[in-house]
Amino acid sequence: MSGFAKPLKIALGLAAIAALIIVPMNFNRYGLFILSQWAVMSIAAMGLNLTLGYAGQVSLAQGAFVGIGAYAAAIMTTHGWPLPAAILVAIALSFAVGWVLGYPALRVQHHYLAFVTLAFSTLAFLVFRNESWLTGGIYGISNIPRPHILGFATNKPLPFYYVCLGSLAVVSLAVWWLIRSPWGRAFMALRENPLRAQSLGIDTRRYTLMAFAIGSALGGVAGALYAPLTQYIDPVPFNLSLSLDLLMMVIVGGAGFYFGPFLGAMIAVLLPEWLRFTEGYYLMLYAAAVMVLLIWSPTGILGILDRYLAERRTKAASALHAVAKSRLETAQ
Amino acid sequence: MSAVLEVTDIKKNFGGISAVDGVSFDVREGEILGLIGPNGCGKSTLFNCILGQLTPSGGEVKLDGKLVTGLRPAELNKLGVSRTFQLLQVFPKLSVRENLILAGQEHQGNMASRLVGRSDAGLTDAADQMIGFFKLDHLADEPAGGLSYGQQKLLDAAMAFMGGPRLVLLDEPAGGVNPSMLADLKERLVAINREKNATFVVIEHNMEFVMSLCSRVMVMAEGKVLAMGRPDEVRKNPAVIEAYLGH
Numbered sequence: 001m002s003g004f005a006k007p008l009k010i011a012l013g014l015a016a017i018a019a020l021i022i023v024p025m026n027f028n029r030y031g032l033f034i035l036s037q038w039a040v041m042s043i044a045a046m047g048l049n050l051t052l053g054y055a056g057q058v059s060l061a062q063g064a065f066v067g068i069g070a071y072a073a074a075i076m077t078t079h080g081w082p083l084p085a086a087i088l089v090a091i092a093l094s095f096a097v098g099w100v101l102g103y104p105a106l107r108v109q110h111h112y113l114a115f116v117t118l119a120f121s122t123l124a125f126l127v128f129r130n131e132s133w134l135t136g137g138i139y140g141i142s143n144i145p146r147p148h149i150l151g152f153a154t155n156k157p158l159p160f161y162y163v164c165l166g167s168l169a170v171v172s173l174a175v176w177w178l179i180r181s182p183w184g185r186a187f188m189a190l191r192e193n194p195l196r197a198q199s200l201g202i203d204t205r206r207y208t209l210m211a212f213a214i215g216s217a218l219g220g221v222a223g224a225l226y227a228p229l230t231q232y233i234d235p236v237p238f239n240l241s242l243s244l245d246l247l248m249m250v251i252v253g254g255a256g257f258y259f260g261p262f263l264g265a266m267i268a269v270l271l272p273e274w275l276r277f278t279e280g281y282y283l284m285l286y287a288a289a290v291m292v293l294l295i296w297s298p299t300g301i302l303g304i305l306d307r308y309l310a311e312r313r314t315k316a317a318s319a320l321h322a323v324a325k326s327r328l329e330t331a332q
Numbered sequence: 333m334s335a336v337l338e339v340t341d342i343k344k345n346f347g348g349i350s351a352v353d354g355v356s357f358d359v360r361e362g363e364i365l366g367l368i369g370p371n372g373c374g375k376s377t378l379f380n381c382i383l384g385q386l387t388p389s390g391g392e393v394k395l396d397g398k399l400v401t402g403l404r405p406a407e408l409n410k411l412g413v414s415r416t417f418q419l420l421q422v423f424p425k426l427s428v429r430e431n432l433i434l435a436g437q438e439h440q441g442n443m444a445s446r447l448v449g450r451s452d453a454g455l456t457d458a459a460d461q462m463i464g465f466f467k468l469d470h471l472a473d474e475p476a477g478g479l480s481y482g483q484q485k486l487l488d489a490a491m492a493f494m495g496g497p498r499l500v501l502l503d504e505p506a507g508g509v510n511p512s513m514l515a516d517l518k519e520r521l522v523a524i525n526r527e528k529n530a531t532f533v534v535i536e537h538n539m540e541f542v543m544s545l546c547s548r549v550m551v552m553a554e555g556k557v558l559a560m561g562r563p564d565e566v567r568k569n570p571a572v573i574e575a576y577l578g579h
Binding site: 180181182183185188198205 | 383385404405406407409410414415417421422423424425426430433434435437438439440443446447448449451453491494495
């Protein structure tokens with residue numbers, strides 16, 4: 001994205017933020033629900049983008065961490081705890097579980113790691129479904145309250161949308177900081193060439209575990225917002241298909257691109273709504289669109305933009321080169 | 333001169349094949365030790381055993397008299413042992429400067445300070461000095477993948493020096509580098525050896541490069557040490573001549 005001038009980038013960013021704040025003011029209940037869902041899924045996808053896109057560790061368990069966060073928040077807030085406390089617990093819990101899940105990644109990679117995380121995903125689902133004393137089993141947990149933030153009730157859709165948007169803003173800033181810190185560089189080194197990374201003193205074990213733990217913690221944050229958003233949770237939304245959806249969001253948006261998850265989540269959450277007029281065909285159309293996109297650009301939508309900008313840079317550079325060369329020739 | 337590195341009876345078996353078969357040697361403070369031998373004689377395997385990339389089947393490695401056998405590569409690197417690879421191992425998408433910052437960042441502060449501190453870990457100046465030293469100034473902001481092979485080799489070497497290592501193991505630094513750049517590389521290596529008091533072990537097939545760069549040369553054949561000595565001694569050694577020139 002370095003092809004855009006900085007003021008233009010800042011203007012675009014501010015316009016997007018303003019639009020996200022102002023435009024939904026006229027939205028109906030359903031529109032606000034969809035947009036809140038986008039914000040929540042963006043947070044979860046950002047976590048997976050950290051683990052998969054930046055650090056290169058495949059995970060099919062992000063949905064399980066959303067579930068862990070959601071159940072932590074649902075159980076705590078229905079027992080009278082405030083949501084911020086529940087979010088902190090969700091973060092701590094999914095961070096710890098994510099850390100442990102990182103250990104297999106120290107031994108297995110790629111699709112083998114995918115299978116390990118897939119098994120974990122199934123395990124988490126079974127816990128949500130079978131441990132009814134804690135999770136309410138198949139009946140789930142209902143009447144999950146929405147929080148009061150600084151005395152303001154967020155029961156209505158618009159205020160709660162702002163809670164989701166605000167959380168997304170905080171997470172976005174934190175992730176932006178993380179990926180431009182030396183940690184971000186180390187994650188990328190882990191993905192590109194772990195052997196070389198080790199020889200440069202990069203503790204690949206620790207960074208791998210951290211990549212899993214932090215990515216999972218963001219899944220937990222998303223879950224802790226998802227519970228008060230829907231106000232009712234049962235095990236079904238957190239089965240394997242959520243993990244696959246989140247994986248698709250990251251890949252379609254562009255794995256390893258900062259804005260990939262926002263875009264991927266937008267497509268995954270909004271496109272089915274836009275395609276609703278096609279009735280029974282919308283899932284087929286959606287699936288076909290994803291296939292075509294990935295054949296055209298395996299690096300996702302932002303991969304297309306990145307290639308375009310790189311081409312433009314190369315062209316600009318070769319034009320400069322040609323000018324310099326012709327000047328040299330005329331001078332002789 | 334004291335020994336920086338003492339290697340005692342290192343063995344490495346792969347199944348029934350012993351790639352390294354009881355190698356012992358020491359590397360003296362400040363020297364440039366050459367390591368030569370026919371392809372497949374175990375040079376790179378020996379490097380990998382010393383550096384913790386492979387676990388030796390037997391023997392021990394001491395750094396400054398302390399046993400370091402079995403330490404992981406990242407831990408050894410933190411103790412001041414660094415390396416270059418036979419095949420190019422730069423990070424192609426990162427710029428030259430970013431590659432060098434990455435190479436040095438783990439030697440600054442701790443995990444926490446690397447998270448909350450500056451994005452460049454305070455290494456931009458050090459990276460730019462290294463870039464200048466290796467004459468890569470005009471390429472500092474280019475992605476490393478866009479550099480020529482020889483330039484990437486220079487970058488690869490520069491990365492090994494970012495953490496201020498005491499001991500650097502270079503695996504075929506001259507391989508595939510054109511003659512003019514080779515002279516540059518040699519000059520840089522000698523300068524770092526003298527100014528920074530860094531000790532080198534260099535695997536190389538280019539005899540002229542090894543013989544003019546190194547103070548001592550070790551010759552390996554079939555996983556064993558065949559000869560060790562000053563370049564002119566080694567060159568005249570009948571066993572070495574036989575190993576290289578055949579029967």
